[in-house]
Amino acid sequence: MGFSFFASRAAARFLEDIRRPSSFLKNLDSSRYEVKVISPRNYFAFTPLLPSVTCGTVEARSVVEPIRRMFEKKGKDVAYYEAECFKIDPTKKAVHCRSAVGTNLDGNGDFMVDYDYLVVALGATVNTFNTPGVMEHCHFLKEVEDAQKIRKSVIDCFERASIPNISEEEKRKILHFVIIGGGPTGVEFAAELHDFLVEDLVKLYPAIEQFVKITIIQSGEHILNTFDQRIAVFAESKFQRDGIELSTGFRVIKVSDDSITVKCKSSGVETLVPYGMAVWSAGIGTRPVITDFMSQVGQGKRRALATNEWLRVPECDSVYAIGDCSSISQRKIMEDISTIFKVADKDNSGTLTLKEINDVLEDICIRYPQVELYMKSMHMVDIADLIKGGVGDSNKESMVVNIEEFKKALSHVDSQVKTVPATAQVAAQQGYYLADCFNKKDHCVEHPEGPLRLTGSGEGHHNFRPFRYKHLGQFAPLGGEQAAAELPGDWVSMGHSTQWLWYSVYASR
């Protein structure tokens, strides 16, 4: 079974560590640094569990971790400021902050914090794609408060539908719950909501059970379209059995206080959907402070703050970024092909033997993960298979390539550059990785553990290995103790026990 993976407690503990939103601070050895934390919320929230908070399956307090409490437990001497960073000034190496605690401050609410190293982990914001009415009328699932508001709002709908003098049509409208966006968050929320209605609310409001409906509006042809197709199909048929309506292929173009205007993507026909409560889970956007910082460092045209593979913002010294606010720009191998050739060509012969290539192969693969991905995708057994492509069908052992042949052999490799997804799993692994680098910085400057430098003049080793995302799978609870999970190594699991196993990893302390 694919799940033996989860069976060991140590594995579970490790998974937990690299999944936590607070993984950077948790893992950082703060005796080596003077740490200052700036956040407008004095807790870390484990956002993947927010859909469960909406329906009371999980208590709000179990998905949050108070920041100060965490430091206290760890015995760490860390300063925390409940404030929002509204500007990063990389030339002065300082951040401008505004107290989040409101009134009564006599103008003292703004302050500056200097840094030697800055770790930007501001997350993303909701992206409404400027759809009119979404901000005003939809709920979101980004913060703990959002989940609590949704819970209250669902119950309010039932109460509203229960007061006298409400027509059946009105009841149907009030009890129509719409989820816009069929990604993991939207799907999990729909499933939680369905269970909450069927197992709980319907008993308390038996008179109006018949008027309740849940709809998922998804612009793509399938829900869960980042998952394996088998999972999407399984989830869709489960939802159909449950009576959850799937409106796939529809784009939301407007939301008013009591209806949603959708447009069929194939026919272009617009329809009005009356609703009682709507949740928008259709996209993430960039925070203004990040947009401003990006334009300062010359990244004005990008959608997220770019870092190199060591999670550092390449344009400025000592600024790192992790999580949904950033994305890693994987270096293309073709940009560095001349340096790579030069480094590999130890005898300066102007050609590379297979041995010379094999000597630097590990470093190349660490630095450019696309090489292995490409070879795997082409079913190549070893590097000789790849190099052959440049020189034609020559004999492996005696193979010698010049720079042009080397370039030709690697010319398609960069097609396999993968973007790391914006998930909590990635953010947590990045935090864990970066703290680890900071902890061993002194040691690694003396004893570099990274690959050969293959860019620029190409001398010596990188201090650290670059960040590498370990995909631990995806999981979608589908309600009624059914769930679907996608695990590394092409495992797909659907059905009853999946959820329990996943949660035991996710939610255990």
Place this chain on the structure above:
Amino acid sequence: MGFSFFASRAAARFLEDIRRPSSFLKNLDSSRYEVKVISPRNYFAFTPLLPSVTCGTVEARSVVEPIRRMFEKKGKDVAYYEAECFKIDPTKKAVHCRSAVGTNLDGNGDFMVDYDYLVVALGATVNTFNTPGVMEHCHFLKEVEDAQKIRKSVIDCFERASIPNISEEEKRKILHFVIIGGGPTGVEFAAELHDFLVEDLVKLYPAIEQFVKITIIQSGEHILNTFDQRIAVFAESKFQRDGIELSTGFRVIKVSDDSITVKCKSSGVETLVPYGMAVWSAGIGTRPVITDFMSQVGQGKRRALATNEWLRVPECDSVYAIGDCSSISQRKIMEDISTIFKVADKDNSGTLTLKEINDVLEDICIRYPQVELYMKSMHMVDIADLIKGGVGDSNKESMVVNIEEFKKALSHVDSQVKTVPATAQVAAQQGYYLADCFNKKDHCVEHPEGPLRLTGSGEGHHNFRPFRYKHLGQFAPLGGEQAAAELPGDWVSMGHSTQWLWYSVYASR
């Protein structure tokens, strides 16, 4: 020990029943009536525990009881409307309601509910005595949301005092927590807050511990002035040891966003008290819907809705009131003295023998509890002692009194009429009592169990015994597991174990 009283589980269960805010609905046999419940909040809150919610000692969800959940558990077929009653119309026997669930209702939010019997249990509202700024700047302890807001606000103060660039003076101001009103609620909150600060927050904010202060402002000379004096003194010395400042003899005359103006009652001097957070627990007031109803039924000049001893509003048919919105008008014995004499004088002799008086004595004592209280206060052994006062020092056995002598003997009894306090304990007992009356109504019409009718023409028996408040004591937690309790029968207990015992009764399910 005074606490053997609490030792039995059955007693605890009974106490619990008669303490619950929902005691009327819990106890009512709803199979006999078509019950409709109108409340803007879909839960009952056990307000005496709110101070503990502010500091996390007790979870908000353990002090609330969702209304629908309660009906579901009891299997009761009860209609519930989440709405606010904004007008009582006793001539049409209907209440006007407005949905509390807000938007999206297309004007359908108002509706009317007819009644045969109406039980008014609207509670009281905050009374600021029109002190400027109180509504805008103070917290209250009436609703569950209030308690949660206070908790957030306390933590916000600590965060505010932790941001850079805050002067020591400002820190002192921000971390000054003021409680206005030294009654049980204010005192318990002060104690909870003190424990929360000392046991919890100070560990998380060690740098600002020295700036924290708690002050209770009380206009009277002592806090807890409805309690036995020994308790007040004990509480005051406990608070002094804890460093909680008691400003007794001060009246609050104004509250601004960062200071409270107090006036010394003896000297008349006004002082400005800078503060970070203030809680107002200094009085209760009448809701507008009650004020309106009172003026409709000719009670315009009273401060609370008056009921008779059977909890019925005497001016209108079939309207009952319980809890803080109402107060019982105990009938004076002197108003009915002629009827009482006539009823007792069975042989129409124009005089009463001691036997004749003794024959109706139980009924008199049930109807006019002040008789027993008066006799007790005067250390009288039996009724003859009381009657002697009217006729001089005659012989008990052969005593005969005429109407004038009878009046003279009872002329001071009404001085012992006691007002029932506005506490949760009273409200819960009233609810329990009233439900009981409704449950046995049919039986009691046939077989009255109340005392002789001693008013008006004075014929037959009342259907029910009048409501009689059983004082189960008062309790004030003082922090650090110290508490003071006043129990029936003049027991006073102070110290360590008191709180635990009390809570085990209060909070047990």
